Amino acid sequence: MAQTTSDHQLTTTQRGHAPAVPAGTEAPAAPTQVAPVRRPAPWDAWWPVRFYRSSIGKKWVMAVSGIVLLLYVLLHMIGNLKVYLGRNEVNHYAEWLRTMLTPALPRTVALWILRTMLITAFFGHIVSAYQLTRMNQRARPVKYQSPRDYVAANFASRTMRWTGVIVGLFVIFHLLDLTWGTANSHFVRGDVYDNLKHSFQRPVVAAAYIVANIALAIHIYHGAWSMFQSLGLNNPRFNAWRRHFATAFAVVIGVGNVSFPVMVLAGVIH
Amino acid sequence: MRVHLRVWRQPAAHAPGGFEEYDLDDVSPDMSFLEMLDILNEQLVAEGREPVAFDHDCREGICGSCGMMINGQAHGPERGTATCQLHMRKFDDGAHIVIEPWRAAAFTVIKDLSVDRGALDRIIQAGGYITAPTGSAPEANSLPVPKEVADASMDAAACIQCGACVAACPNGAAHLFTAAKVAHLNLLPQGQPERFTRVQAMVDEMERWFGSCTMHGECEAACPKEISIDFIALMNRDYVKAQFKNRRLIAQSA
Numbered sequence: 155m156a157q158t159t160s161d162h163q164l165t166t167t168q169r170g171h172a173p174a175v176p177a178g179t180e181a182p183a184a185p186t187q188v189a190p191v192r193r194p195a196p197w198d199a200w201w202p203v204r205f206y207r208s209s210i211g212k213k214w215v216m217a218v219s220g221i222v223l224l225l226y227v228l229l230h231m232i233g234n235l236k237v238y239l240g241r242n243e244v245n246h247y248a249e250w251l252r253t254m255l256t257p258a259l260p261r262t263v264a265l266w267i268l269r270t271m272l273i274t275a276f277f278g279h280i281v282s283a284y285q286l287t288r289m290n291q292r293a294r295p296v297k298y299q300s301p302r303d304y305v306a307a308n309f310a311s312r313t314m315r316w317t318g319v320i321v322g323l324f325v326i327f328h329l330l331d332l333t334w335g336t337a338n339s340h341f342v343r344g345d346v347y348d349n350l351k352h353s354f355q356r357p358v359v360a361a362a363y364i365v366a367n368i369a370l371a372i373h374i375y376h377g378a379w380s381m382f383q384s385l386g387l388n389n390p391r392f393n394a395w396r397r398h399f400a401t402a403f404a405v406v407i408g409v410g411n412v413s414f415p416v417m418v419l420a421g422v423i424h
Numbered sequence: 425m426r427v428h429l430r431v432w433r434q435p436a437a438h439a440p441g442g443f444e445e446y447d448l449d450d451v452s453p454d455m456s457f458l459e460m461l462d463i464l465n466e467q468l469v470a471e472g473r474e475p476v477a478f479d480h481d482c483r484e485g486i487c488g489s490c491g492m493m494i495n496g497q498a499h500g501p502e503r504g505t506a507t508c509q510l511h512m513r514k515f516d517d518g519a520h521i522v523i524e525p526w527r528a529a530a531f532t533v534i535k536d537l538s539v540d541r542g543a544l545d546r547i548i549q550a551g552g553y554i555t556a557p558t559g560s561a562p563e564a565n566s567l568p569v570p571k572e573v574a575d576a577s578m579d580a581a582a583c584i585q586c587g588a589c590v591a592a593c594p595n596g597a598a599h600l601f602t603a604a605k606v607a608h609l610n611l612l613p614q615g616q617p618e619r620f621t622r623v624q625a626m627v628d629e630m631e632r633w634f635g636s637c638t639m640h641g642e643c644e645a646a647c648p649k650e651i652s653i654d655f656i657a658l659m660n661r662d663y664v665k666a667q668f669k670n671r672r673l674i675a676q677s678a
Contacts, residue, residue, distance in 0.1 A: 209636030293596030293635030303496035306641035386661025
């Protein structure tokens with residue numbers, strides 16, 4: 155049977171998916187009705203604002219800033235491994251960071267461009283994480299009254315918030331200790347090798363450093379996997395490798411960073 | 425077999441609730457979980473007490489009506505199983521079983537174990553359909569669908585909208601539900617014309633009611649249809665792509 159639907163199609167295809175009800179014009183909810191936990195972005199808001207208002211947009215920011223932070227953490231660790239090559243190597247490397255791209259750019263400008271990107275990524279990561287956490291708390295105001303029995307969530311995924319906070323607090327101390335030197339009485343600007351040695355010869359600092367870097371490795375174990383999902387990078391052919399990648403990244407960062415205080419305390423770095 | 429039940433009782437939506445304890449002495453291991461609750465309710469009615477309210481319909485695992493937290497797991501300990509298809513033989517004799525309703529801001533308790541899952545319908549209303557004239561089915565060969573695509577779409581379409589993903593999610597997110605409903609249509613050729621407006625509309629509606637996804641994977645483990653969290657990645661990708669799609673502009677550029 156031939157279908158004569160051409161005129162009908164015209165009207166239906168024009169209907170599309172316009173926002174069904176413009177914000178703020180809905181009828182007030184009846185007392186028994188469920189109220190939304192969040193207001194949507196205004197329908198005419200600038201698209202990046204609308205995108206960021208969604209949890210998917212915030213997770214996208216988490217993933218992209220996470221990639222910047224992962225790259226930084228990896229390069230930072232590789233740079234630090236130069237302490238094993240000796241005092242001159244690592245101090246020379248530290249000086250190179252400041253003179254990078256000279257004379258095309260004035261001294262430290264390239265470094266500050268990288269630092270700006272890093273600071274932006276850091277704040278983007280923290281602000282999104284905070285807002286997502288608040289969103290999740292609002293999505294379940296009444297908790298389960300009986301104990302939950304988690305099946306799939308692992309230790310890393312469930313402690314992201316806490317490992318993140320530990321790493322964040324550690325970064326502040328780390329800057330005070332080895333960048334500004336205010337928390338390190340032996341601090342000499344530019345002498346990376348001795349600064350590191352004097353810092354880790356304090357057992358409490360070495361212990362805090364080890365704890366923070368184990369937290370960082372646990373954070374990476376979940377983050378470096380779930381960033382693929384947040385960005386929509388999913389292909390059955392490569393999915394198993396996402397897990398291997400995250401595990402390897404976490405182990406490399408964890409082992410590399412923890413080795414520094416351990417080797418100072420063991421007297422290898424002296 | 426004997427079971428010791430600890431069941432959430434709540435007379436109405438905004439009334440205070442609490443656990444009540446019941447003992448059942450003569451439960452057959454062949455009973456489904458809901459049949460066990462039927463026995464409990466018969467016992468309660470015989471004693472002149474209020475029976476436990478819970479949602480159920482087909483009892484064949486396909487309607488999505490039933491659902492409750494059983495010992496801290498959505499739909500109980502058996503994977504890929506709705507509450508109605510969970511049998512008492514999965515529990516030990518003399519087992520202690522705690523039963524609680526789904527908990528989420530969008531899932532208000534109506535009574536006891538029965539919750540309002542209307543927020544999921546709102547997500548469907550926002551875009552979980554194809555704007556097409558209905559009539560008699562078109563000739564099947566006029567629109568070829570690759571086998572792999574049909575299979576993937578069917579895997580997503582298996583969603584029965586029970587809400588276990590939201591209930592199981594530590595964040596109270598409905599990403600697995602929305603992703604399944606988005607993917608079911610967005611994978612098929614019939615879904616392409618509205619692909620990006622659909623994902624935008626459905627996600628925006630979801631955002632009003634539910635939390636965010638942190639990829640714990642609890643939803644996938646709880647899902648009675650074992651829908652994969654891979655669909656969430658697909659939804660995320662389409663949602664990002666939708667930000668850059670403006671087909672209207674292309675049409676106007678001449």
